Amino acid sequence: AREVAPLIAALRGRADDVRQAELDRFSSRLAGLDPHEREAVEALTAGIVAKLLHDPTVELKDAAGSPRGERLAEALRDLFAL
Numbered sequence: 001a002r003e004v005a006p007l008i009a010a011l012r013g014r015a016d017d018v019r020q021a022e023l024d025r026f027s028s029r030l031a032g033l034d035p036h037e038r039e040a041v042e043a044l045t046a047g048i049v050a051k052l053l054h055d056p057t058v059e060l061k062d063a064a065g066s067p068r069g070e071r072l073a074e075a076l077r078d079l080f081a082l
Helices: 002-025 035-063 067-080
Strands: none
Touching: 002 035, 002 067, 035 067
């Protein structure tokens, strides 16, 4: 699992960058939120990203060091431009 840790970190970082960019894009629509509501939106979007990435991350860790793991890692690099 250690050998895929940098790839997983890059994938999660890329996903969080997209999440943050979308929050920034909608900042004018979110401007009326109070800090508690804004925090809820942040938590909601972070939770969605985490849930979407959970299964692929587990699969990649489980397959690490095998030919399947190499194929999965290469696919992630290609699909997400990592």
